[in-house]
Amino acid sequence: MRRTFVALAVAPAALFAQAQPVPVTTAKPGWTWTFDSAKTVVNAVRAGRNLQPAKWPNGNKVAVLFSFDVDNETVSLRFGEPSVGALSQNQYGGRVGLQRILDVLDQNKIPATFFIPSVSLALTPEMWPMINKSGRHEIGVHGWIHEMNSTLPDSIERRLLIKAIAELKQMTGVTPVGYRAPSWNFSPNTLSILRDLGFRYESSLMADDRPYELMQKGKPTGLVELPVEWILDDAPLFDPRGQSYMNPRDVAQVWIDEFDRAYAEGTMVVYTMHPHVSGHRSRVLALEMLIKHIKAKPGVWFATHKDAAEYVRKEAKLGDPIVP
Secondary structure, X not given: OOOOOOOOOOOHHHHHHHHOOOOOOXXXXXXXXXXXXXXXXXXXXXXXXXXXXXXXXXXXXXXXXXXXXXXXXXXXXXXXXXXXXXXXXXXXXXXHHHHHHHHHHHHOOOOOEXXXXXXXXXXXXXXXXXXXXXXXXXXXXXXXXXXXXXXXXXXXXXXXHHHHHHHHHHHHOOOOOEEOOOOOOOOOOHHHHHHHOOOOEEOOOOOOOOOEEEXXXXXXXXXXXXXXXXXXXXXXXXXXXXXXXXXXXXXXXXXXXXXXXXXXXXXXXXXXXXXXXHOOHHHXXXXXXXXXXXXXXXXXXXXXXHHHHHHHHHHOOOOOOOOO
16 A cells, blocks of 8 residues: 655654753742642633443443553654664564453454554554454544654644544544544643544543543533543553563453452543563463453453543433534
């Protein structure tokens, strides 16, 4: 398939320079603010209406959403100074880890959502046929080069996201409807950009365990949030160089406990994993242990993020996202 890419109006060096976090030296501590100032900041993006349905499809008791952020080399590329060793470690995701994860999912007939930076897919285009083969899985947007969107000005953040959507559509034939921020965070402009570009759901924020509607400056947006959490993400827990490293079997138990409570509450659980992390032999075990435990319980709805978002939208009579 021939691929063409929209050129950026800024040079790569300039882009990466702007993507670097800039220390803020003018911020005043919260205790010096007025209440109105605090309220304005808090209400910029906030959880609104709870979209937890009274029931899940076909009478199921709980919704389980598996998501995989297929970052691969973009983890190292985004800041513009990658090392060969790090790039080789990242390449493992597309070369080995992804297929291993897909094998586990497909053996269990479980759908999942794959959030992919478009540069990641362009570097390893064979990933799309692998993901699309079963016909169960969804693709979502995860930035262009896994940029730190929360540090970018509106013009660059918007341009990169438009570029990512166009390239993913070109490479897959699918227009993604869901977004996950590469930094699991928003800039002051992110929500407005998502609304302008027609996304139907978002999955980066953490205000609840249940689906909810995003509010912007105190007003409803019609955008469904499928919340994430770091304790349900493999990256920090599986990093042997970090301070929070855990044995994969212990991580599996955390994930199992999260599922068990969601099952008891009749709510939802969203798992986030990465092929270059959980795709390793000793770590995919945690995914297998989790799936085995979940499948032993009756009444589980495995869903893509898109299907879950549209289901809760319909049940809540939310209507379509509100155009700003």
